[in-house]
Amino acid sequence: MNNADHPTQSPGNVAGIRRQVVLPLGKSIEIAYNSIRVRFFRSLITTLSLVLAVSFLSFVNVSTDVANGLLATGQPELRQALVRAGYDLAPEDRRADSSSKQRWIVLLSLLVCAVGIVNAQLMAVTERFREIGTMKCLGALDRFVMRLFLLEAGMQGLVGAAAGALGGALFALLNGFILFGGQAVRLVPANELLLSLLWATAAGCLLSLIGVAYPAWVAARMQPVEAMRVEQ
Amino acid sequence: MTTNKNIVRVTNVTKTFQLGKIAVHALKGVELEIPTGQYVSIMGPSGSGKSTLFNMIGGLDKPTTGKVYIDEVDVxxxxxxxxxxxxxxxxxxxxQxxxxxxxxxxxxxxxxxxTFAGMRNDEAIEKAMGLLDLVGLGDRFQHKPFELSGGQQQRVAIARALANDPAIILADEPTGNLDLKTGEEIINLLQNLSHERDVTVISATHDIKMLNVSDLVVWIRDGRIDKIESRDELTISVGRIDARNA
Known part of the structure; x- marks a missing residue:
């Protein structure tokens, strides 16, 4: 073995030790993935509020895309149909935009969702205190635990947000189809649709990571002696 | 490595917990030396400071005053x-x-x-298979914990504890959740490993079965070491305990 076999109090040795307690990224991803898979139902519930909030965001954005697609044709009867459907269009408007009221509701739903994620993840940390304590007894550093929780939340966020974004977009297209007929779906600008999907997915991922930040910090600070506790 | 080296040295350790306005003195000055390669049991009633001392030896807690040395390193x-x-x-x-x-x-x-110690994956798997064989679970490596009995889970835990060839194995009531026979098997396994691999086993326990295999028994009472007995002194006391229980 090498000189770090016997840690001493000399600061020069610390770097050698630091390198020796490791958790490679690939291994972290594997552990995080397995952890989600084994607790699939639990993860599903944690992610569900995110899916719903993101699908709402996606619905609002894609609906706007649909309206813009119809407006871009310049046909007055389609413009009339949009006004009848509740779009607030002044005569000179060339583009539809989501109303400020809609934006507020979306923002609120995302906020509620973030609080829900914090709640669910804090509960997950409490449920797993023994597992976290054991890992720390086996030599895990605070940041390993932090990384595992962030990775889990990131994966859940990505899958959940992508599903929510697709679901919301499909629903918005269906809604457009019912209100304005087949041309509504045909006329949607593809790049704007794609942008809306990406934006909703990214927002969902970010939300998931923000929501898990505090619970992950709590988990990382857990003392290894917690693993010794017999009853909760 | 000299055989008479002390792997754990506890010098004049006190530990005080602050519970609200009351200070609880869990340890009131403990001196203890544990030689390498021995099987040591820490016995004592609950509330005696046994767990506190045990956690301190394991580097899970720090003393209020005094020093704990593990392998001559001040924790x-x-x-x-x-x-x-x-x-x-x-x-x-x-x-437990x-x-x-x-x-x-x-x-x-x-x-x-x-993995934490930085070992390559294939190397780690090979070593882990060897360790699982050693504890008698070589054919059950793919099983999830809920598919294993309590005794088998504890065997996995022993294999895991041996993974990085530690100098000390710290066992907190290892037989507390096991039936009599399984508990005995686990104790014998720990004792054999301690002798074959020159690992110091330190266990906190209520289990009288543990006494028979211990090289050293440390009795804790009221935050102090009551007495330290080696194995030859012990048979007499076990007889006494058996007699008292009868």
């Missing part, structure tokens, strides 16, 4: 990295509640500490 001087290193390389933990990580197979549980 209170270590930072978070060095403590993690110590837990990873020098100490193997065995728990087994604490097999539920989402991993037996094999993954045993390889995890080796």
């Amino acid at each position: 209170s001087q270590l930072d978070a990295y060095e403590l993690a290193w110590l837990r990873c390389r020098k100490i193997g933990y065995i728990f 509640t087994f604490n097999i990580i539920q989402v991993m197979t037996a094999l993954e549980n045993v390889t995890l500490p080796m």
Whole structure:
């Protein structure tokens, strides 16, 4: 073995030790993935509020895309149909935009969702205190635990947000189809649709990571002696 | 390595917990030396400070005053990295509640500490298989914890504790959740490993079965060491305990 076999109090040795307690990224991803898979139902519930909030965001954005697609044709009867459907269009408007009221509701739903994620993840940390304590007894550093929780939340966020974004977009297209007929779906600008999907997915991922930040910090600070506790 | 070296040295340790306005003195000045390669039992009633002393020896808690040396390293001087290193390389933990990580197979549980220690994956798997064979679970490496009995889970925990060839195995009531026969098997396994691999086994226990295999028994009472007995003195006391129980 090498000189770090016997840690001493000399600061020069610390770097050698630091390198020796490791958790490679690939291994972290594997552990995080397995952890989600084994607790699939639990993860599903944690992610569900995110899916719903993101699908709402996606619905609002894609609906706007649909309206813009119809407006871009310049046909007055389609413009009339949009006004009848509740779009607030002044005569000179060339583009539809989501109303400020809609934006507020979306923002609120995302906020509620973030609080829900914090709640669910804090509960997950409490449920797993023994597992976290054991890992720390086996030599895990605070940041390993932090990384595992962030990775889990990131994966859940990505899958959940992508599903929510697709679901919301499909629903918005269906809604457009019912209100304005087949041309509504045909006329949607593809790049704007794609942008809306990406934006909703990214927002969902970010939300998931923000929501898990505090619970992950709590988990990382857990003392290894917690693993010794017999009853909760 | 000299055989008479002390792997753990506790000098004049006190520990005070602040519970609201009341200060609880869990340890009131403990002196203890544990020689390498011995099987040591720490006995004592609950509330005696046994768990506190045990956690301190395991580097899980720091003394209020006094020093704890593990392998001649002062634990209170270590930072978070060095403590993690110590837990990873020098100490193997065995728990009353087994604490097999539920989402991993037996094999993954045993390889995890080796991954932390920076060992290559194939090397770790090979070593883990050897260790699982050693504890008699070679054919059950792919099983999840819920597919294993309590005794088997504790065997996985022993294999995991041995993963990085620690100097100390710290066993907290290792037989507390096991029936009589399984508990005996686990104790014998620990004793054999301690002798074959020159590992110091330190266990906190209520279990009288443990006394028979212990090289050294440390009795704790009211935050102080009541007495330290070696094995030859012990047979007499066990007889006395048996007589008293009868």
